[in-house]
Amino acid sequence: MSQALIRKLQNFVKLSAAEQRAIERAGSERVRRIGAHEDILREGDKPNGALLIVDGWACRYKYLEDGRRQIVGFSVPGDICDLNVFLLKEMDHSIGSLTEVVVADLSRETLEGLMSGSTRIAHALWWDNLVANAIQREWTINLGQRDAVERMSHLFCELFLRQKSAGRAQGNSCDFPPTQAELGDATGLSTVHVNRTLQQMRSADLITLQNKRLVINDIDALMRQAMFNPSYLHLDRDGAHLDAND
Amino acid sequence: MSQALIRKLQNFVKLSAAEQRAIERAGSERVRRIGAHEDILREGDKPNGALLIVDGWACRYKYLEDGRRQIVGFSVPGDICDLNVFLLKEMDHSIGSLTEVVVADLSRETLEGLMSGSTRIAHALWWDNLVANAIQREWTINLGQRDAVERMSHLFCELFLRQKSAGRAQGNSCDFPPTQAELGDATGLSTVHVNRTLQQMRSADLITLQNKRLVINDIDALMRQAMFNPSYLHLDRDGAHLDAND
DNA sequence: GTAACCTATTCACATGCGTTAGTTTTTCAG
C-alpha cells in the first residue's frame, strides 16, 4: 500500500526491513477511496492528522474571493499532505482529488509512533517535508519568472521526476491526469493559452500528452527549455550517513 | 536580542519566563553583523544550523541560468531561516541582506537543546515553520492569480502584519527597505511596472512609501484591494491550550 | 441512444506588462 512512500524516502536514507514494515503498517490502518473531483479537505477544516496519497492524483488549491483559483501543488502517490499540520487550528487551503484517489489517514498517534520508533524514519519524514517546501519555492520562481513554455516544461520535469523517485514512472513516461483547465490553474495561464503552449511543445517534439499520459520525447531538451535544475528535489541520498546496515 | 522572535512565537503560545530566557540565551550566543546587499548564505552552501534575523531585512532568492532573479521571501526581525535544513546536503537557494543585518547563528545543538528543553518551544518553532510554508503557498497564489496592484497590495499587507506580530510595526506604519528593483524581483514585475503600480497605489491614497518606511493610509481598503485574508498567517493563538500558566 | 456536459481546440481582438532608452532625484563617499 505505501510502497511509493517507502521508495521515495529511500532516496534520502536506506530503511531497514523493520522500518519498511512499520511504514507499511501505518499506511494500511485507515484507507479510504475518494471519487474524482471531490474535496478531501477544505479550507477552514480542522485537521487531525496527515494524509498519505496511496493512489491517484490530488491537488492543493485556494480560491480568491472573486472566484479565481490557484493550484499550489500536485500530490502524487507517496506524498504526505500536511505532516504536522495538527499544530494549526485550521486548514488555510483545500485539497481536492483530480482522479479517483486512495488515501491513508495517518493519525497523530500513528505519526508520532513512527517517528519516535525510528530516528531514521523521523529524519526521512522531515526530509520529505523540507523537500515539499523547496518545491513550493520553486513554484514561486516558476510563476514569477518563467514564460508559458518554460513554466509548463518545468512542471512536467518536476512531476515526472517526482513520480520516478516514487517508482511511479515507466521509462520516459508517467501518469499525467490534469486537464488543461487544471494546468491553467496551476501555471496561472488561461485555458486558451495552455492549449497554445501545449501545441507549441508538441510541435517542438518535446512531449506527447494524451489519454492522461505524459511521454517525454527528449528529457534533456525539456530540462534545457525549462531551465530545470533538479537539485531542489534533493534526490541524491542526502542522509546516506544514516543508512540502515541490515 | 531575540525579542522579536519571542513576541512572534507568543502569537501561537504563551511562553514562561524561563522559556523566554532560554530563547534569549540561544539568540545571543553567536551574533554577527552583515553589511547591506551581501550574501549571508549561497545556493550550494552546506548549512550547519539556522539563522535568526535579529535586526534588518534579508531575502531568499534564486537565479535562473539566464540571470533572471526571483525573490521567494523576505526575512524580517524574528524570522528563523532554514530551521532543520541541516538534514539537507546543500542550500537550494541563497539568502542575501537588503539592509545592514544582525543575525544570530543557531547551531544544531542549540536548537535541539531548545526543543528538547521545552515541548512548548518545540511546538512554537514548528508552528513558525508551518506558517513559513503557508506564506510560501500564498506567494504562489499571489504570482499566479493577482495583477500588479493586487500583488503589491498583498505583499504590503503581509509584511506589515508580519512585522506587527513581532512587535516591529508602529501604528499603521513599518520599516520597508526594499528598492523598487527588489520589489520587482519579488513580485515578478519589471522595475518600470513596479513604479507605475506604486504611483497608482499612491494616487488611490492606499499607501505612502518613502525613506524606506511604509505607511498604510487605509488598511481595510488595502486588504480589500489585495483580497488579503490574514488567516494563513495563523496569528490567532492556535496553541492556546498549551499556554504557560506562570 | 441520446441529451447533457466536460474537454480540447481555434479565431479575433483587447490589454497588462515588458523592453528600451532615457531623465531626474537621492544617496553617499571623500
Added chain:
DNA sequence: CTGAAAAACTAACGCATGTGAATAGGTTAC
C-alpha cells in the same frame, strides 16, 4: 560641498497572454 552611482521616475512601443465566443469530439447518465 562635490561628483558619481544608485534609485526613482517617465515615455513610446511591442508582445505575451487574456477574453469572449464558437465548434467539435469524447464521456457519462439515464
